[in-house]
Amino acid sequence: MSLSRLRNLIIGDAQADRVVPPSGFTAQLTLFVSGAMAFLAVFALALSLASGRLADRWADELARAATLRINAPAEQRAAQTEAALAILDQTPGVASARALSREEQAALLAPWFGAELPLDNLPVPQLIEVIEGEPGYDATGLRLRLQAEVPGAILDDHTRWRAPLVDAAQALRRLAWVSILLIGGATAAMITLAANAALAANAQVIEVLRLVGALDSYIAQAFIRRFTLRALVGASVGIVLGMVGVWLMPEASREGGFLTGLGFQGWTWLLPLLIPLLGAIVAFAATTRAANKRLGDLA
């Protein structure tokens, strides 16, 4: 597109804008579709970002952490814990290991049993937090050694439940992006339909414009500009409503889990502002294609 065409598209021409009569239902359809799709796109974007953050967090935080449980009778628990810590201290690839205090263990169980849990009266295993170094440790070898020297120790490197969660979060992120693409495609299809309807309804106007010497590019631009601006306005309203909806959601918290993390953080609040621009680009492309085809058919 030449610079003059781009300028005309943005600034417009009051005389040219009046040439094509305002078309009622296509204008409302374009505004509504753009607004609704932008609204949905905001949520899809928020979902994508949240699931991405979740996948990264699970992958990063848990990949380097493991838990050693000492299931031993109360009188042997302290000795086995000491032995396990000694083994971990000697194991290559283990950056650090520490036994969780009674208070930390009580805090872990508090969401299920309450804060006043009498931990001393319950057969709760001792937990040891293991932080993996770079490169990591040999989990199989460590398990064998623990089995031999600390019979009550069970090493849980979280692989069993972490991998499917990370996979699920990544799949959710992919689905969100696919949703955004589908929203873009549906917007393009609906705007194409609306533009075709407007062009068909204005066939006589087009005939008159050609009769008086209008270039097809001039006629097309009258429609393209109108639909592009409508999509821009509709999508702008849609993202404002969508962003308010996301903003009203509860703030992210570890306790709240995934649902409360569905939102934007920091600079990512700026990302939805791209949606109206992309909506306008989609509308521009869809209307240009529809107008050129229709004008070709009418020639």
Added chain:
Amino acid sequence: MIELDNVGYNYGGGELLSNVSVKLAPGSFHFLTGPSGAGKTTLLKLCYGALTPTSGRARAFNMDINGLDRDQMAFLRRRVGVVHQDCRFLDHLSVLENIALPLTVSGRDITQEEANLRELLTWVGLSERAHATPPELSGGERQRAALARSVILSPDVIIADEPTGNVDWEMSQRLLQLLVELNHMGKTVLVATHDLSLIRAAKKQVQARVLRISNRQLQQAGADL
């Protein structure tokens, strides 16, 4: 200026025009007559490129009309002013905006052409109706507005299809007078009409050639006209 060379045109499986040849020289005045359905409007459309001949060649301003692309066709339309029988206005625009439409679509700023527009409105007697919409005009006013629109870009050729078809005798004389004035300004004029009294009246004011379509052929009309 505009030339049809052995042009034929088929419509609906039948031949509407056959071996039609005509040459519109610069500054000439032509009437095209014939019975309804004889192909007068079709021949006019062949002259300004709205239809493509099925045989023969149509040329305008030394260009083969058949070979023009859509942009070239638009530029041709700016050099040929056309007055349709049904005028073809944009009803949501005022009379002034309709007359200025050729200026608007060719990218001219109509605010700078306002003096010319006012002069043109006065010439066709529509000064008081500038801000009316086309549906508010009478038949004669519509035809005069259409004529004004056809000449706003000062085209070389004016083609009018039954311009007096829907107006009374007095108004048809006024329209004829305007067409004759255009011809005196050097414009080439081609008018399709079935109104023989209009042709007789015109021949008193201008040297007009009369062509008649009969049996798909174009013939020079006799001296009785």
